[in-house]
Amino acid sequence: MEQRITIHIVGGNSRSRAEQSRLIMAMGHHAEVYSDLVELIDRPPRSGVIIASGDVLACGIGRLLDNLADAGVWTPVVAAKPDPQVEEVVQTIQAGALDFLPLPLSQQDLTRVVAHFHSDAGRHADARRRLIDARRRIGALSPREREVLDWLSQGCSNKAIARNLEISPRTVEIHRANMMGKLKADHVAEAVRMRLEAGLMIESEESLPEESDAPDTGATLTRKAANN
Incomplete structure (x- = not known):
């Protein structure tokens, strides 16, 4: 048995x-x-x-x-x-x-x-455990920090995020640093992965940045996230 x-x-x-x-x-x-x-x-x-x-x-x-x-x-x-x-x-x-x-x-x-x-x-339980941990950490973010994470997950630069949120790039840097600290993430790619593990999506389809700053998909997005 x-x-x-x-x-x-x-x-x-x-x-x-x-x-x-x-x-x-x-x-x-x-x-x-x-x-x-x-x-x-x-x-x-x-x-x-x-x-x-x-x-x-x-x-x-x-x-x-x-x-x-x-x-x-x-x-x-x-x-x-x-x-x-x-x-x-x-x-x-x-x-x-x-x-x-x-x-x-x-x-x-x-x-x-x-x-x-x-x-x-x-494996199933590990995935569920990661989801729960990711949601708990992301739930500790302020609304603005969450917005910065959402835009970073779209492959946007600090400059593009600042333009979309109508704040200064320096303010974006501050929110980004606070967000990374709360998530205990060493790299942007780690924060983006945590967001994906949490199963979270951007709640509204806002206009994306100009073509020069527009997000890429696939390998290009992964590379951008890793280099930020």
């Missing part, structure tokens, strides 16, 4: 949670049961895998993962519902879930999740 893991069951009705728990324990694993997301966050899991269903998924897997990230929970999440459609499964995996299971759970499906957990959960 594979190594015993803890599976955290959250959401759905009490009967469904009881059925999942019985199957998990019958297969030699440990089950922890939570009635809702509030209860789970109040006793946050630090290992194993979360199986989420019912009302916990009502706002979508993306929102659930965001809520867990805000609470500092990076345990891999498996979504579960009766008769999931192919598109739902694809979107859920793309959003960051470890897997998507049909309800009621079968021993075969649960065995697959446990195998997936052992083969991939370490």
